[in-house]
Amino acid sequence: MFRGKGFYASALCFLLFLIGLVGVIGDEQKKFYIIYLGDHPVDKDHATQTHNHLLSSVKGSENDVKESMVHSYHYSLNAFAAKLSEDEAQKLASMDQVLSVIPNQYHKLHTTRSWDFVGLPQIAKRKLKTERDIVVGLIDSGITPQSKSFKDDGFGPPPKKWKGSCGHFANFSGCNNKLIGAKYFKLDRLPDPADILSPVDVSGHGTHTSSTAAGNVVPNASLYGLANGTARGAVPSARVAMYKVCWVSSGCSDMDILAAFDAAAYDGVDVISISIGGVSTNYTTGSISIGAFHAMKKGIITVASAGNDGPSLLSVSNHAPWILTVAASGIDRDFRSRVHLGNGRNISGHGISAFNPGKELYPLISGADAARNASTKEDAMYCSEGSLDPAKVKGRLVYCKLAEAGSESVVKGIGGVGAIIESDQFLDFDVAKIFMAPGTIVNGTIGEFINKYTKSTKTPSAVIYRTRTTKKAPAPFVPLFSSRGPNPGSLHILKPDIAAPGVNILAAFTPLRSLTGLKGDTQFSEFSILSGTSMACPHIAGVAAYVKSFHPAWSPAAIKSAILTTAKPMSRRVNEDGEFAFGVGQVNPTRAVTPGLVYDMDEMSYIQFLCKEGYSGSSLPVLVGPQPINCSKIVPGLGSDALNYPTMQLSLKNKQEPTIGVFRRRVTNVGQAISIYNATIIAPKGVEITVMPMTLSFTRVLQKLSFKVVVKAQPTISMVSTGSLVWKSSRHTVRSPIVIYSPQG
Known part of the structure; x- marks a missing residue:
C-alpha cells in the first residue's frame, strides 16, 4: 500500500495478489488501484471533478484520464478506482490530497429447519410495523427476482427512507415491494462469459443467502423432497436489496465491494450481510474492513462470514472488531x-x-x-x-x-x-x-x-x-470447514464472534445453474442445500434485523452485544477448539431482543483500540477521514484490549511468570429501570478472575455503569482455557466468555 505525502510510503503493509491485467504501458503492466482521499461527504459532481483532476496529473490527456478512471466513490467514501502503472500509483501516493493507494485484489465467496433449531419459530413475537421498514442489504453474487422467496404479495411500498434503485437488466425482470433494490458492480470491465452483466444470480449463492436472511415464508419447500418444510428468513416482512459484486470467473473485487458498501450506505440499508472472504489482516487496507467501518459510522451493522479454511487455527477472516463475524454450526x-x-x-x-x-x-x-x-x-x-x-x-x-x-x-x-x-x-x-x-x-x-x-x-x-x-446428534457442532481463531489481526479480540447454522441449509436457488454446476447435470430446483460460513452469515444478519425491528435506535455495537451476550454456550467436548471455533456459542434470536444489558461503543472507541493495537495515526484516515489522529494523545481506552467488547481475551506473554490482564467494561441498562445484576464468575484451572464491583444496581433505563475484570493466568495453563463472567438479574442473564490463550502452545 502506498501512503500519501506525510504518510511515508516506507513499506507495503501487506503483499496483495494483483489480478486484472489490462494492457501494457512500455514495459509496465497496468493494474487496478483504489485511491483514498478521506471520507468528507462530497456531492457526485464535485467528487468526479476532484478525482479526474488528480488523475490528470499523472495522465497525459483527457482521453487517458477517461480510459484510466474506473469508478468514483462519493456517498460514504471519498475515493476513486483507476487503472494505473506502478509508477503512476506511486506518483499519486506522494500527493498531499491522497491518503492511501491500495492495489485491488479479488476475493472468493465463502446456506427450513435451521430457524426452528435455533429457537425462532414462525409464531415468534414480532414488531411487524417496524420489520416492514427494515432493509437487509446483501453484497453477494446476485439474486433471482422471480423466486417465491422474494414475491411482494401483501407488501406495501418501500419505506420512505429508501433511496435505492432497481432497473431492468439482462435476465432480470426488475424489483418489487419485497426486493426493493438490485445493482451490480463490475468495475474492471473485463468480460465474464460464464456470467451475465446484471444483478441476476448465476451461481445461486446470493439467492440462497438472501432468502436465508429475509426471504418470505414459503410452505412445502424442499430439494426433491429432502429437507421438506417451510422455508423462511429471520425477518420475512423485511425488504431485500442486492448488490452483486461476485462473478463466476473473476470472483469478488475490492473495487466492486467498496462500491457496494458505498451504495448500500447511501440507499438506506439497515443491515449488511457479506459472505465473502477477507484476506487482509490489516484493518486499514482490507476493503470489507474499510467498507464496514464507514457503514458503522452511519449506524449500519455489517455481518460477515468467518471463512471456510478450518480446522486450522488462525484461519478466521473478516475479524475487524466492528464486524460481526460468524462461524458455521451444524443442526440435528x-x-x-x-x-x-x-x-x-x-x-x-x-x-x-x-x-x-x-x-x-x-x-x-x-x-x-x-x-x-x-x-x-x-x-x-x-x-x-x-x-x-x-x-x-x-x-x-x-x-x-x-x-x-x-x-x-x-x-x-x-x-x-x-x-x-x-x-x-x-x-x-x-x-x-x-x-x-x-x-x-x-x-x-x-x-x-x-x-x-x-x-x-x-x-x-x-x-x-x-x-x-x-436425525443427527449431538448438535449444534462446528464442522471442520469453519475457520478458527485466534484472531490473526489482534490478540485481544475473540473471533469468530458467534456460530449459526451453516451446514446443509435449504434455501432458494437460481434456475440458471444446475444443482452441481457440473457438465451434464440436468438437475434444477427452486431450492437447494448448501453448506458454508456463507450460509451461517445471513442467519446472523437476519437476527440483527430482527433485533433492530424491536430497537430501531440501537447502534450496531448494541445490536451485536445483544446477540453475543444472549447466545447459548456450546460444548467443548463436542468442539475441541472451543471459543476459537464457535465464539460465544450458538445464536439465540428471541433472547437477543431482551438482553437486559448491552456493551455499547462508538467510532472513538474503535480509534482508541486501533491506536493501542499499534496502528499509527497516519494509517487511520482511510477509516476516519483526513483529520489528523495523534494516537499518543488519545485516551488509553478501557484496559487490556482498549475496547468495550462483549467478550474478553487474554494472550499469555511468556512461560515464566503469570500474565495479568485488566478489562474495563461499561454496560448500558436496556431492561427494567430498577434492576440489580450480580456477577457469577467461572475460572478455569490456573486462572484467577476477579470482578469489581460484584453488583450493578440500576435505577433507570439507559443508565451506564462500569466494572473492572482482572484476569491472572499462570504460565502452565493449556493452549486455550475459557472462563466466563455472567451478570444475572431476576429476568436477564448476560454472559461474556473470558478466553485465555497461550500463543506458544
Whole structure:
C-alpha cells in the first residue's frame, strides 16, 4: 500500500495478489488501484471533478484520464478506482490530497429447519410495523427476482427512507415491494462469459443467502423432497436489496465491494450481510474492513462470514472488531444414502442422491479394474476423466477413490450408472455433497470392504438408494470447514464472534445453474442445500434485523452485544477448539431482543483500540477521514484490549511468570429501570478472575455503569482455557466468555 505525502510510503503493509491485467504501458503492466482521499461527504459532481483532476496529473490527456478512471466513490467514501502503472500509483501516493493507494485484489465467496433449531419459530413475537421498514442489504453474487422467496404479495411500498434503485437488466425482470433494490458492480470491465452483466444470480449463492436472511415464508419447500418444510428468513416482512459484486470467473473485487458498501450506505440499508472472504489482516487496507467501518459510522451493522479454511487455527477472516463475524454450526439433520451390496450387506453413505434406483441391483466394478489400459490404471482408481474404459463401465456402478468432486459425473458421462466414492480425505462428512448421478461417499474402512467385495465374486453388484433425511446428534457442532481463531489481526479480540447454522441449509436457488454446476447435470430446483460460513452469515444478519425491528435506535455495537451476550454456550467436548471455533456459542434470536444489558461503543472507541493495537495515526484516515489522529494523545481506552467488547481475551506473554490482564467494561441498562445484576464468575484451572464491583444496581433505563475484570493466568495453563463472567438479574442473564490463550502452545 502506498501512503500519501506525510504518510511515508516506507513499506507495503501487506503483499496483495494483483489480478486484472489490462494492457501494457512500455514495459509496465497496468493494474487496478483504489485511491483514498478521506471520507468528507462530497456531492457526485464535485467528487468526479476532484478525482479526474488528480488523475490528470499523472495522465497525459483527457482521453487517458477517461480510459484510466474506473469508478468514483462519493456517498460514504471519498475515493476513486483507476487503472494505473506502478509508477503512476506511486506518483499519486506522494500527493498531499491522497491518503492511501491500495492495489485491488479479488476475493472468493465463502446456506427450513435451521430457524426452528435455533429457537425462532414462525409464531415468534414480532414488531411487524417496524420489520416492514427494515432493509437487509446483501453484497453477494446476485439474486433471482422471480423466486417465491422474494414475491411482494401483501407488501406495501418501500419505506420512505429508501433511496435505492432497481432497473431492468439482462435476465432480470426488475424489483418489487419485497426486493426493493438490485445493482451490480463490475468495475474492471473485463468480460465474464460464464456470467451475465446484471444483478441476476448465476451461481445461486446470493439467492440462497438472501432468502436465508429475509426471504418470505414459503410452505412445502424442499430439494426433491429432502429437507421438506417451510422455508423462511429471520425477518420475512423485511425488504431485500442486492448488490452483486461476485462473478463466476473473476470472483469478488475490492473495487466492486467498496462500491457496494458505498451504495448500500447511501440507499438506506439497515443491515449488511457479506459472505465473502477477507484476506487482509490489516484493518486499514482490507476493503470489507474499510467498507464496514464507514457503514458503522452511519449506524449500519455489517455481518460477515468467518471463512471456510478450518480446522486450522488462525484461519478466521473478516475479524475487524466492528464486524460481526460468524462461524458455521451444524443442526440435528443429516442426509444418508443406503447402499445394498449383492452379498446382502447394507452400508450407509453420505451425500445427497435424489435418484430412485431403476433396478434391484446393478453390476459393480472397481475403477482400477475398469481402466482404459495399463497406463491409466492409477488414474482409473480415482475415476479421473479419460482413464476409464466406457465398455467396462457401461450399465455399472463404479467404486472410486475420491480425487476431486465429480467422479459420478465422469462415470455417468461414459454410460455408467453412478459411483460409490471412498475418501478419508473428505473429512467433513457433515457436509452433504449433491450428486449429479446416483452416488454416495464412504470412509476408507468401508471403502476397503467394498473393494474386497468386488474382487471376491465374479458378479459383484450393488444399488444406491435415494437419500433420506436422518436425525443427527449431538448438535449444534462446528464442522471442520469453519475457520478458527485466534484472531490473526489482534490478540485481544475473540473471533469468530458467534456460530449459526451453516451446514446443509435449504434455501432458494437460481434456475440458471444446475444443482452441481457440473457438465451434464440436468438437475434444477427452486431450492437447494448448501453448506458454508456463507450460509451461517445471513442467519446472523437476519437476527440483527430482527433485533433492530424491536430497537430501531440501537447502534450496531448494541445490536451485536445483544446477540453475543444472549447466545447459548456450546460444548467443548463436542468442539475441541472451543471459543476459537464457535465464539460465544450458538445464536439465540428471541433472547437477543431482551438482553437486559448491552456493551455499547462508538467510532472513538474503535480509534482508541486501533491506536493501542499499534496502528499509527497516519494509517487511520482511510477509516476516519483526513483529520489528523495523534494516537499518543488519545485516551488509553478501557484496559487490556482498549475496547468495550462483549467478550474478553487474554494472550499469555511468556512461560515464566503469570500474565495479568485488566478489562474495563461499561454496560448500558436496556431492561427494567430498577434492576440489580450480580456477577457469577467461572475460572478455569490456573486462572484467577476477579470482578469489581460484584453488583450493578440500576435505577433507570439507559443508565451506564462500569466494572473492572482482572484476569491472572499462570504460565502452565493449556493452549486455550475459557472462563466466563455472567451478570444475572431476576429476568436477564448476560454472559461474556473470558478466553485465555497461550500463543506458544
